[in-house]
Amino acid sequence: MHRLPPQCKLLAAAAFAVAVVATPRESFWAFGVYALLLAGVAVAARVPAPFILRRMVIEVPFVLFAVAIPVIGLGERVDVLGVSLSVPGLWAAWNVLAKATLGVIASILLAATTEPRMMLLGAERLRLPRLLVQIATFMLRYMDVILDQMRRMRIARESRGFVPRDIRQAPVLAKSAGALFIRSYERGERVHLAMLSRGYTGEMPMIRELPASARQWGAAALLPGLAAATAVLSWSLT
Amino acid sequence: MTATSLKVSSLAYAYPDGTQALFGVDLTIGRGERVALLGPNGAGKTTLVMHLNGILTAGHGSVEVAGLPVRGDTLREIRRRVGLVFQDPDDQLFMPTVREDVAFGPANLGVRGAELEQRVKDALERVGMLEAIDRPPHHLSFGQRRRVAVATVLAMEPEILVLDEPSSNLDPASRRELAEILRSLDVTVLMVTHDLPYALELCERSLILSGGVIAADGPTRSLLADEELLAAHRLELPYGFAVSAH
C-alpha cells in the first residue's frame, strides 16, 4: 500500500469518495461494505485504528451539526426516548454522518500511506496544473517555517504577559499577523532570488519520474472498483 | 596572479527608490583564492553580491566572471559559474527533499538521469551530508542545512563560491565543520562576513567594503591588526581576541 504510486492512490481515494456519496442512503448494507473495504485497506496498509480515530477528531464539528438535523428537521416526527425527532431529519443525519465518516477515513488512509512529497508528485503525474502543484509544494515546504515563526511570536507575546482575553486584544494579534505576512512575503522574494541564482527560468525541472505499471493501477483500482460495484448494486436494488 | 575568477570594475548601483548603495567598486579575485569581503552593516555587501550573478544589473561599471561579462544574454552561464549561498538556508532550500534541492540547479542546466544523480551525490559527499539525501530540509539542524545549501551550489560546479555570512547562527562545532569543508573545496571562494576571526581562519586575503567602495585590500592578518582601519569602518574583533601583524 505504501509503495503504490501516489497517482494511483489519489485517484482511488477520490473515486471511492464519489461512489460513497452516490450511494442511496437506504442501502445500509452498502455502507457496511464500504466500511469493510476501508478496514481491509487499513489492515493491508498496517495503519493502526487508534491513529485513524485520533485524526477523525477533525469531523467533530459536523457530527454536532448532524446530531442537530433530526431535532430541527421537518417532516414526520417520532418520539425517541422522549425527544421528538424528524424522520427525514434522521435519514439526513445518517446520510451525512455515514458518508462524511467514510470520506474522512478514506482521506486519513490516503494521507497515512502517502508522504506529502509523493502526494504532490502524484498530483503532477495526474496532469493537474503544474503551477498549482508547485504552489502547494512551496506551501508545504514553508508551512513549518511559518508556523514556527508564529509560535515564536506567540511565546514572545506571552512572555511579556499577554493573554488574549477578549476582543480588545485583537490589535496585538493583528500586528503579529501583519508581521507574519511581511516575513512570509519577503521570504517568498528571497526564495525567488535563490531560485534565480540556480538557473531558474520559470519552469521547474522535472526531477523525478514516477511511472505506474498496469498492475499497480489494477491494485489501486480494487478499492474504488468494489465501491463502485456496490454503489451500482445498491441503486439497482432500490 | 594566474587566471582571474572574478573582476569587478567601477561598479555603481542605486536602488529604484534612489538610495545609492555602491559608488564604484573595483576588485579582482584570482582562481583558487579564498577572499573575505568584510564590512559593517549597510556597507553594500549584499548589494554587491547580488550583482555577481546578475540578480541586480549594474548601474555603471561591469562584472566579469572568468572573463565572461554579466549581461542579459550571459545570465544562464553566469549563474552556473557563480554559486551563491544565501545567509538563511531556509531561503535556499526550497524543495521538499535534500535530493531534489541539490538537483534543482543542475537540472535547470539540462543535466538529467544518472549524471544528475551522480552530481547530487558528489556534492552532498563533499559537504558530508550524503546520508541526508532523502530527508526534508526542515528536519535538519541549522548547521546541516547550511552545509546542504553549500552542496546545492557545488552541484552546479561553479567557478566561484560566494557565501553570505556563512558562520552566522552556527554553534562552534558546526562552525568548525563548515570551515573544514570550505578549506577542502577546490574552488574560488568569496566570503561575505563580519565575523573577523572566521575570515582570518579561512582567508589569506580580505577586502573591506565601506560606504559603497573598497576601502582596503590586503592580507587578512595585517588588515585585522590595524586597529585604526577597523575602527574607521565599524569593524571590531571579539573581546579578548588580538591579531599581530606577523
Add this chain to the structure above:
Amino acid sequence: MHVPDGFFDVPVSVGAGAFAAAGMAVCLKRAQRELDDRTAPMAGLVAAFIFAVQMLNFPVAAGTSGHLLGGALAAILVGPYTAVLCVAVVLIVQAFFFADGGLTALGVNITLMAIVTTVVGWAVFRLITGSGIRRAGPRGRTAVVAGSFAAAVVSVPAAALCFTGLFWLGGTAPIEVSSVAAAMGGVHVLIGLGEALITALTVSSVLAVRPDLVYGARGLAAPLVLKTADGEIPVERPAAAPRRGLRPILVGGGLVALLLAGVVSFYASNSPDGLNKVAADKGFNAHEKPSELGNGPLAGYSVKGIGDARLSGGLAGVAGVALTVAGGGGIFYTVRRRQRHKVTA
C-alpha cells in the same frame, strides 16, 4: 465551515467542482501575468501564511473564539487572483493531507471559501476605496483600512449565503432553507465582524511598515518628484493596478454563476431522491421543497424525459442569478458614480 462528503448531492458537488476549476484556471492565468515566474514561490509562501493565520484564534464573544477565513485579507494583500489560488491551495492541502473537508466537497469548499470570499471581498474593497485610493497620505490609508473592514465583514456572510444557496439546490438535510439562511447568516455575521476587525488591523499594520506590499494600496504611494530648473515637478508612477481589474471578475463570475444556476437547477429540480420517496410513501409530500434533490448520480433524470417543470426550474435559476447580478451591479454603479461625482465636485 469545511463541508464534508455527503452533505451536498452529486449534481451540486460536480457543478461546484466545475465552477471551482474554471475559476482557478482563470486565476492561474491572471496571477501568472501579475507575478510572472515569481508565482510559484510567492503564492506558495502566501498560502502557507494563510494556513498559519487560519490557526490564529481570536476571541469573538465571552467564551467563544473564531478564526480567520482569510479570503478578503489575502485579496487585499496580494490581489484577488493570487488570493483565490492561495486559499484554494490551502483548502486542497487541508482536504488531502489533513482530511479536513470532503474530497467530493472540495469544489463546494473552494467555491465558497476561496472564490466567493475573495471575489466579494475584493469587489467591496474596490467599491469603498475606488476613488479614495488615489490619494496618498492618511486619507488614502483610512480608505484602505475601512475598505478592508467592509470587505471582510461582507465576505463571510456572503459565503454563508452562497452556502445556503447551494443547500437550496442540493442539500441533503431536510431543513427549511430559511432557517438555514438565518442560522448560517446569523453566526457568520458575528464571525464576519471578528474577521473584519482582524483583517482591517492586519492590513493597517502591514501598511504602516511595508505599504508597498499591500496590493490593494498600490495607488497609495506618493508621486515621484523631479527636481528641475522650474522647481519640483511630481510625475505619475507607472500604474500598478490595472483599473479594469474588477470587471472581468464580475462579468466572468456572473456568467459562470448563470450557467451553473441554469444547468444545476435544470437537472436538480424534480428529481426524486430517497428522502422524497420516503416522504411520498408515507404521504408527507406536503413538506416537499425544491431543496430535497436527488442524492444519486442517476436520480431519475436520465430515465425520464426532460419535463417542463425541470426546464422552468433551470430558467428560474438563471433568472434568479440575473436578478441578483442586476441588483448588485445597479447598486455598485450608483455608488461608484456618486463617488466619482464627489471627486470632481
